[in-house]
Amino acid sequence: MSTTETMFTDRSDFDYxxxxxxxxxxxxxxxxxxxxxxxxxxxKFTKCVKSSSKSSSSATEIPKKEVPPQTV
Structure with a gap:
């Protein structure tokens, strides 16, 4: 027997x-x-839906007051 045959003796047992x-x-x-x-x-569609709903609901929202930055 050659060395190649001894290394791959069980190769025929496994088939893909x-x-x-x-x-x-x-x-x-x-x-x-x-x-x-x-x-x-x-x-893509959620961006379109959110942007169109924001513009229609922004008229009914209460405007937020701006808070000045805090100094330490």
Whole structure:
């Protein structure tokens, strides 16, 4: 026996399930892609909603008094 055969004697015992690995990878890629788009769009829409609601509600808010900076 050569040294190469003694180092890799149990290599034939383990086989990769490439079909399951490929399917899992594609499913995870789709989930991450869709969730990234949803996060990006949700931040974009929440900015628009908050800014438009601020302008309409600012007329009904009581103006705050400015406090002078404290000196030590």
């Amino acid at each position: 399930d490439y079909e399951t690995l490929r399917t899992t990878g594609v499913v995870l890629a789709i989930i991450m892609f869709v969730s990234g788009i949803l996060i990006a769009l949700s931040k």
